[in-house]
Amino acid sequence: MDSYSIESNKKKSRLPARLDLAQSGTGLILGLFMWVHMFLVGSIVLGKGAFNFVAKTMELSFLSDTGHGYPAAVFFAVLTVFTLFIIHALLGVRKFPISWKQHRIIVDQMQMMNHTDTNLWYIQVVTGFIMFFAGSVHLYVMLTNPGGIDPYMSADRMVSGTMWPLYFILLICVELHGSIGLYRLCMKWGWFKAGNPKETRQKLKTFKNKATIFFLSLGIIALLVFIVIGINHRSRVGERYSKLETAVERVPALVAEVKALQPSDATHQ
Amino acid sequence: MNDQERILKFHIFRYNPQKKGDKPRMVTYEVTEAPGMTIFIALNEIREQQDPSIQFDFVCRAGICGSCAMVVNGSPTLACRTLTSKYESGEIKLLPLPGFELIGDLSVNTGKFMRAMSERVESWIHDQYADEVNFDKLEERMDPEVADQIYELERCVECGCCVSACATKRMRPDFLSAVGFMRLARFALDPRDKRTNEEFYEIMGDDDGVFGCMTLLGCEDYCPKDLPHQTQIAYLRRKMAFVR
Amino acid sequence: MKVIYTDSLVIGGGLAGLRVAIASRQRGFDTIVLSLIPAKRSHSAAAQGGMQASLGACIKGEGDDEDVHFADTVKGSDWGCDQDVARMFVNTSPKAIRQLSAWGVPWSRVRGGDREVVINGEKVTITEKQDAQGLITARDFGGTKKWRTCFTSDGTGHTMLYAMDNKAIQMGIPVHERKEAIALIHEGGLCYGAVVRDLITGELAAYVAKATTIATGGYGRLYAVTTNAIISEGIGNAIALETGIAALGNMEAVQFHPTAIVPVGILTTEGCRGDGGLLLDKDGYRFMPDYEPDKKELASRDVVSRRMTEHMRKGKGVSSRYGDHLWLDITLLGRKHIEKNLREVKEICEYFLGIDPVKEYIPVRPTQHYSMGGIRTNATGESPTLKGLFSAGEAACWDMHGFNRLGGNSVAETVVAGMIVGEFVSDYCAANSLNVSTATIEHFINQEKKKITDLLMRNQGENPFELKAEMQKIMMDKVGIFRNGQDLEKAVEELKVLNQRAREIALRNRISSSNPELVEAIRVPKMIKLAQCVAYGALLRTESRGAHAREDYPERNDRDWLKRTLTTWKDEGSDLPEVKYEDLDVMKMEMPPGSRGYGVDNTIHHPDTKKRISQIETIKEANPGADRYELQELLNPTMIPEKFKGRNERIGRGFK
Numbered sequence A: 001m002d003s004y005s006i007e008s009n010k011k012k013s014r015l016p017a018r019l020d021l022a023q024s025g026t027g028l029i030l031g032l033f034m035w036v037h038m039f040l041v042g043s044i045v046l047g048k049g050a051f052n053f054v055a056k057t058m059e060l061s062f063l064s065d066t067g068h069g070y071p072a073a074v075f076f077a078v079l080t081v082f083t084l085f086i087i088h089a090l091l092g093v094r095k096f097p098i099s100w101k102q103h104r105i106i107v108d109q110m111q112m113m114n115h116t117d118t119n120l121w122y123i124q125v126v127t128g129f130i131m132f133f134a135g136s137v138h139l140y141v142m143l144t145n146p147g148g149i150d151p152y153m154s155a156d157r158m159v160s161g162t163m164w165p166l167y168f169i170l171l172i173c174v175e176l177h178g179s180i181g182l183y184r185l186c187m188k189w190g191w192f193k194a195g196n197p198k199e200t201r202q203k204l205k206t207f208k209n210k211a212t213i214f215f216l217s218l219g220i221i222a223l224l225v226f227i228v229i230g231i232n233h234r235s236r237v238g239e240r241y242s243k244l245e246t247a248v249e250r251v252p253a254l255v256a257e258v259k260a261l262q263p264s265d266a267t268h269q
Numbered sequence B: 001m002n003d004q005e006r007i008l009k010f011h012i013f014r015y016n017p018q019k020k021g022d023k024p025r026m027v028t029y030e031v032t033e034a035p036g037m038t039i040f041i042a043l044n045e046i047r048e049q050q051d052p053s054i055q056f057d058f059v060c061r062a063g064i065c066g067s068c069a070m071v072v073n074g075s076p077t078l079a080c081r082t083l084t085s086k087y088e089s090g091e092i093k094l095l096p097l098p099g100f101e102l103i104g105d106l107s108v109n110t111g112k113f114m115r116a117m118s119e120r121v122e123s124w125i126h127d128q129y130a131d132e133v134n135f136d137k138l139e140e141r142m143d144p145e146v147a148d149q150i151y152e153l154e155r156c157v158e159c160g161c162c163v164s165a166c167a168t169k170r171m172r173p174d175f176l177s178a179v180g181f182m183r184l185a186r187f188a189l190d191p192r193d194k195r196t197n198e199e200f201y202e203i204m205g206d207d208d209g210v211f212g213c214m215t216l217l218g219c220e221d222y223c224p225k226d227l228p229h230q231t232q233i234a235y236l237r238r239k240m241a242f243v244r
Numbered sequence C: 001m002k003v004i005y006t007d008s009l010v011i012g013g014g015l016a017g018l019r020v021a022i023a024s025r026q027r028g029f030d031t032i033v034l035s036l037i038p039a040k041r042s043h044s045a046a047a048q049g050g051m052q053a054s055l056g057a058c059i060k061g062e063g064d065d066e067d068v069h070f071a072d073t074v075k076g077s078d079w080g081c082d083q084d085v086a087r088m089f090v091n092t093s094p095k096a097i098r099q100l101s102a103w104g105v106p107w108s109r110v111r112g113g114d115r116e117v118v119i120n121g122e123k124v125t126i127t128e129k130q131d132a133q134g135l136i137t138a139r140d141f142g143g144t145k146k147w148r149t150c151f152t153s154d155g156t157g158h159t160m161l162y163a164m165d166n167k168a169i170q171m172g173i174p175v176h177e178r179k180e181a182i183a184l185i186h187e188g189g190l191c192y193g194a195v196v197r198d199l200i201t202g203e204l205a206a207y208v209a210k211a212t213t214i215a216t217g218g219y220g221r222l223y224a225v226t227t228n229a230i231i232s233e234g235i236g237n238a239i240a241l242e243t244g245i246a247a248l249g250n251m252e253a254v255q256f257h258p259t260a261i262v263p264v265g266i267l268t269t270e271g272c273r274g275d276g277g278l279l280l281d282k283d284g285y286r287f288m289p290d291y292e293p294d295k296k297e298l299a300s301r302d303v304v305s306r307r308m309t310e311h312m313r314k315g316k317g318v319s320s321r322y323g324d325h326l327w328l329d330i331t332l333l334g335r336k337h338i339e340k341n342l343r344e345v346k347e348i349c350e351y352f353l354g355i356d357p358v359k360e361y362i363p364v365r366p367t368q369h370y371s372m373g374g375i376r377t378n379a380t381g382e383s384p385t386l387k388g389l390f391s392a393g394e395a396a397c398w399d400m401h402g403f404n405r406l407g408g409n410s411v412a413e414t415v416v417a418g419m420i421v422g423e424f425v426s427d428y429c430a431a432n433s434l435n436v437s438t439a440t441i442e443h444f445i446n447q448e449k450k451k452i453t454d455l456l457m458r459n460q461g462e463n464p465f466e467l468k469a470e471m472q473k474i475m476m477d478k479v480g481i482f483r484n485g486q487d488l489e490k491a492v493e494e495l496k497v498l499n500q501r502a503r504e505i506a507l508r509n510r511i512s513s514s515n516p517e518l519v520e521a522i523r524v525p526k527m528i529k530l531a532q533c534v535a536y537g538a539l540l541r542t543e544s545r546g547a548h549a550r551e552d553y554p555e556r557n558d559r560d561w562l563k564r565t566l567t568t569w570k571d572e573g574s575d576l577p578e579v580k581y582e583d584l585d586v587m588k589m590e591m592p593p594g595s596r597g598y599g600v601d602n603t604i605h606h607p608d609t610k611k612r613i614s615q616i617e618t619i620k621e622a623n624p625g626a627d628r629y630e631l632q633e634l635l636n637p638t639m640i641p642e643k644f645k646g647r648n649e650r651i652g653r654g655f656k
């Protein structure tokens, strides 16, 4: 009736729809990427060798004869992630409380209600804001040192380059932001709602909490390992990790090992 | 039966914008608790015996009409069906619903807001032929399941709790807010409403509409009628995000 | 002086008011609706159970039609209703429900196939017709032969009101909220609108209109405990009464609902019993079959309420700190049914009683519920004495309910009356032009202004809250379910005193803008006058009919009392209304007085009853070939507006 013919005369822009999809899309990719990223970086916990293996694999070393791989692969990966990161951040900024007044309102609102999901969102805003700087620095470093991912170089960056506080902050931010973000994504688009949606929400929330705790622990342990390595490596900053070197370093231990084993087992690889 | 009598302390927001020179303040009233006492009963007692000027809105006093929403100890809720016994400390703080025009004390103008919302979402069946139907004939059939589902969304009482519980709405006054989404979801589901997705997009396809919702879910958590905001807003978002 | 002009002024934004407004807007007239509160919060929203219309789609409604509905309604009214109006009503109700369906009400629908229901305390399987799948279904209600009460879960009134208000919004009908009509403007027997107070600013304005419709709902709040909203204070009725010209009809006809929760009086719908719930006493014993072996829990409301009271008087009530009560048991309906079809009831039990009705009994007691009385209108909805004043819905005594209304007939009335009266309102607007002098308008505004100034100036006097509480207690104790001459006399006397005291109200909070105490001070004297009408009417009516049950006159006395009470309040200064009576003409009745079929029939018959019965026989014999439509036309020709004259189609039966 009255307004049945709106469609014909004007048409609303589809941009907001696209932007919303982009926000969620970049968020989803970044969120999932960060889980993978944490596993990869976390490999340091298993030892420098493991981390090195991961780093080299990322450089696609298995494709090259020299074993050096193509640091450019890392460069492009970082570039891609950086781009997504920037896009996501710019889209995210739109939702920030932009004026002081808006900020007051949200803080008042949270004080009034103490409502979990609202608080979680505020955490996202704060962490997002911090990541905008901290994340950019990290990504910039990665971008400019594509070949510089290596147990020692990484550890040196942390300790001798005094990056560890930044990483620490970034770690907390990204773990909170990412898992909250993924939980929010499920709510926002109504995923996994089979059965009782209220129950699903509860379950997802529990899962989100567990994920945060897990990745935060993993990250902190990794960070500590890096710091320990970095401290021990302070005198030789800039030196790369090499399997050989490790072998030399570990000569006494190796000798003992060799002694303990049968000669037949001691063949070099 | 020998219930212990408690003295309840009500801390109530007082401000009458109609009165020149009046300033917002919190005033404390004491009421002796009676068994089964609701905030409705307590407030009326305060008005009748202590301060006849205090303003608040109750109509059905049965949790049906949505008139009496206010913020009780931090939660937007229907005051008429809130038992005082729920609050162990005996301290009850009452604020008017934020985000609405204040009439005075605990009374806010939700009616004006809701009418504007209804106009904005065009909260009626859009069917060119609705007025030409011959009502002597059998009514159009409807799948019983669908009828039940529509009723689920129709249970909204326009109390405004979801509006006040939404930080997005409070930060951005033009945001349509949850109650509007629920209304839209209700009509989107209704086969009698002939609006297309494109037409719905005209109503809610922007950042004041469904794309402005940041999924804070205060709406869902404080809705006294337990409406399924989360799934319904998600449904609308999916529907709108892919409109060509 | 603020004056707002319109064609059709509607006071009240409930179902009735909105429907009248829609009707006059559809006919092209400028329309304004006034309401104390946002329209969607009107008390119509509280109706849970359903709306009666003889659609006959569900299997237990098979064979239902206008005639069966008519018979139930007339019987239910204890022959106190206006049969012309009842006829108009039953014929239009199916159309009303179908129109509401097109406007968006999600009526519960028939599911073809087997389903389990509880009837008479036992689980029974009934089989719905497959070809009725998807049509509007119905449930059982008290006092009806067929399952005829259409519903949406237990939020019927809510969904109806929302659809209606949405329609009004679509049509751009302005609803002026938080406005209270406090006096009617009239001159020379013509009504020209109302003096209206803004409840926020306190400003007075005149709303001047060709036709004024009062649709302000009931006056349940004359009683201390009622199922009604706290705004159901009868102010619409009171301002009509205060004209001294318009009359109120059957004010003593006040209905008590059997099952409101104790102590707060919130209703649990009749649907509880309709769907199979039982009434139990303190021993867990189902007592209703002892009193009413035939309809048991589903006897007419007035009957069940009285039986419950009788049973409690025998000491069978459960005693509590709030007095005796009985139990309503719906546990046998099962969780699934309760959570789906009786969800509001469940919520009410949880929030107000802290019990789970799936497992526990609900404490209930008969409680004031409905006002059959109201502004007397003729079949067009217009006051016979004050032209241009119309009324519809619970506020009116259009009189399809007589002395007892059936459950589900009230929301049906609001909509049907809205449709029909709305047409007559429009006819009136079309036929008349507005001729009122500014002086008249000013006179009425000044009169109200003065009253308010007096209130604000008075230093010492009565407390309006206390007066109201005293009035409510008098009504509760002395003008309740069972009445007797002694108590009623006392009530009338005590109310007289209150009426005098109400002239001396003084305020503690002396400001003219939004001020709840001032609102109360304006209303209370009006309410006391209404209470006088009820109590005095009840005292004079020395018989028992429908909800009006006199212990000292237990018989229905058609001989002396087959008439409608008309109350007017001519002199502002008097303490009692003037009471007159209007005969119901047995010789015109389509259904002459008979027995309602409850208890012993001790009716004192009207001399015309026999005559009319044999007359009807003769007519029937003289027209052997006549179908039910032709017969009805012969027995009771009615004046339904052209729009709503058509016959109603039913599944499996067509237009027959």
Ligand SMILES: Cc1cc2nc3c(=O)[nH]c(=O)nc-3n(C[C@H](O)[C@H](O)[C@H](O)COP(=O)(O)OP(=O)(O)OC[C@H]3O[C@@H](n4cnc5c(N)ncnc54)[C@H](O)[C@@H]3O)c2cc1C
Pocket: C011, C012, C013, C014, C015, C016, C017, C034, C035, C036, C037, C038, C039, C042, C043, C044, C045, C046, C047, C048, C049, C050, C051, C052, C156, C157, C179, C180, C181, C182, C215, C216, C217, C218, C227, C228, C229, C231, C232, C235, C236, C267, C269, C369, C370, C392, C393, C394, C395, C407, C408, C409, C410, C411, C412, C414
């Ligand atoms: C708890 C409960 C359950 C019920 N269940 C059923 C049921 O299942 N089936 C059934 O058929 N009936 C039922 N009824 C009865 C039925 O709901 C009412 O009779 C009917 O809804 C009345 O509608 P109305 O439009 O006449 O008035 P209401 O809906 O009461 O509306 C009155 C309107 O008038 C306005 N108003 C009042 N005074 C003034 C004034 N002075 N100035 C301006 N505006 C004013 C109010 O703001 C309101 O908008 C139930 C009633 C109650 C109390």
Ligand code: HEM
Pocket: A023, A024, A025, A026, A027, A028, A030, A031, A032, A034, A085, A088, A089, A090, A092, A093, A095, A096, A124, A125, A127, A128, A129, A131, A132, A133, A135, A174, A177, A178, A179, A180, A181, A182, A184, A185, A188, B213, B214, B215
């Ligand atoms: C530059 C830093 C970042 C900023 C400023 C930022 C900001 C935001 C904001 C404001 C939101 C909420 C969007 C909304 O409510 O609609 C959001 C959501 C999200 N963020 Fe970020 N973010 C940043 C980085 C990241 C990173 C590194 C990740 C990966 C872990 C991430 C993952 C997500 C996810 C998964 C969501 C949910 C997506 C959605 O709601 O649509 N964000 N971000």
Ligand code: HEM
Pocket: A037, A041, A074, A077, A078, A079, A081, A082, A085, A131, A135, A138, A139, A142, A148, A149, A150, A153, A154, A155, A157, A158, A167, A168, A170, A171, A172, A174, A218, A219, A220, A222, A223, A226
């Ligand atoms: C493709 C892009 C990325 C690459 C290649 C990469 C690589 C690395 C590497 C190699 C480390 C080890 C420390 C170092 O060498 O300096 C590291 C640590 C870290 N990165 Fe990234 N990173 C990427 C993107 C991101 C993003 C987008 C974030 C979050 C905003 C992030 C957060 C972190 C954190 C918090 C740590 C410290 C982890 C810990 O030790 O606990 N990284 N990253």
Ligand code: SF4
Pocket: B155, B156, B157, B158, B159, B160, B161, B162, B163, B178, B179, B182, B219, B222, B223, B224, B225, B226, B227
């Ligand atoms: S959706 Fe819920 S909270 Fe919001 S207005 Fe409706 S009933 Fe109230």
Ligand code: F3S
Pocket: B165, B166, B167, B168, B169, B177, B178, B212, B213, B214, B215, B216, B217, B218, B219, B220, B229, B233
């Ligand atoms: S609280 Fe607000 S942001 Fe969305 S999910 Fe509810 S409307």
Ligand code: FES
Pocket: B057, B058, B059, B060, B061, B062, B063, B064, B065, B066, B067, B068, B069, B078, B079, B080, B081
């Ligand atoms: S007064 Fe109606 S919901 Fe509280």
